[in-house]
Amino acid sequence: MLPPSAAISTVVNTHANGDHSYGNSLFPDAEIVSTAANLEHLCAEPAPEQMQTLLDRCQADDPFQRYLLAHFGRYDYRGLRLTPPTRTFSERLTLQVGSTSVELIEVGPAHTVGDLIVHIPDSGVVCAGDVVFVGDVPVHWAGPLGGVLDACQQILDLAPQVVVPGHGPLIGPAEVRSYMEFVGEVRDRIHSLHARGLPVQETAQVLLREHRRADLGLTERLAVLAITEYRHLDQATAPFPLVDMLSTAVRLAPGCVPTSIPERHTLLTDFGSRT
Numbered sequence: 598m599l600p601p602s603a604a605i606s607t608v609v610n611t612h613a614n615g616d617h618s619y620g621n622s623l624f625p626d627a628e629i630v631s632t633a634a635n636l637e638h639l640c641a642e643p644a645p646e647q648m649q650t651l652l653d654r655c656q657a658d659d660p661f662q663r664y665l666l667a668h669f670g671r672y673d674y675r676g677l678r679l680t681p682p683t684r685t686f687s688e689r690l691t692l693q694v695g696s697t698s699v700e701l702i703e704v705g706p707a708h709t710v711g712d713l714i715v716h717i718p719d720s721g722v723v724c725a726g727d728v729v730f731v732g733d734v735p736v737h738w739a740g741p742l743g744g745v746l747d748a749c750q751q752i753l754d755l756a757p758q759v760v761v762p763g764h765g766p767l768i769g770p771a772e773v774r775s776y777m778e779f780v781g782e783v784r785d786r787i788h789s790l791h792a793r794g795l796p797v798q799e800t801a802q803v804l805l806r807e808h809r810r811a812d813l814g815l816t817e818r819l820a821v822l823a824i825t826e827y828r829h830l831d832q833a834t835a836p837f838p839l840v841d842m843l844s845t846a847v848r849l850a851p852g853c854v855p856t857s858i859p860e861r862h863t864l865l866t867d868f869g870s871r872t
């Protein structure tokens with residue numbers, strides 16, 4: 598919820614995924630800051646109108662389309678314009694927000710090609726974007742997972758008191774370390790199965806079968822992690838579209854398809870009523 602009289606003059610996109618950048622058009626007068634790599638990556642993301650078209654065509658009797666409806670169909674993307682960053686940087690940029698210094702640090706490729714984290718030294722806060730997920734198995738589209746671990750180490754090196762993940766509740770350094778342990782274990786298992794010559798689909802199935810962390814939901818993302826890591830291990834150069842990665846994951850983990858689909862609500866109306 599926005600404070601009633603606040604004027605927002607600067608918006609930072611930690612990465613280009615739609616759930617972190619579609620809101621840019623709601624701030625027409627703001628400077629939108631992100632990494633140069635994120636600006637480039639934005640072109641590979643589905644635009645809001647493409648998401649809307651995709652969802653409008655989804656049929657609930659097809660498992661993957663049902664999955665999309667369950668996760669994205671609750672939002673109404675009509676009226677949102679794809680609004681790219683207006684100011685980009687590489688490596689580091691310091692912004693001044695009133696009397697507060699805000700450091701932007703490029704840590705990608707990790708979750709996506711151009712991830713950045715936001716460090717507010719005076720408050721001991723680091724906003725991690727989707728480098729860190731809490732409560733669910735993480736999904737990482739670009740990788741490699743070693744890049745995610747390096748990015749997490751950069752977060753810890755800033756000695757934060759509070760870490761704001763891209764999804765989930767606020768955490769501290771101890772939870773970042775335990776998240777790194779999980780990501781490291783998944784990476785090591787993928788590497789050993791790859792070394793044994795298992796095709797990526799079989800590796801994904803092994804990960805799903807061996808998953809013991811009942812506290813982490815969205816386990817189908819383990820398949821995405823396998824696809825991402827295999828692309829690096831096999832030195833694949835062609836981009837793997839995000840929707841294809843997700844449809845492969847859903848095919849390999851059919852149990853993730855929900856039986857009921859939530860009611861659609863209007864994101865813009867919802868947002869507007871609270872501003």
Ligand SMILES: [Zn+2]
Binds near residue numbers: 617708763
């Ligand atoms: Zn993301």
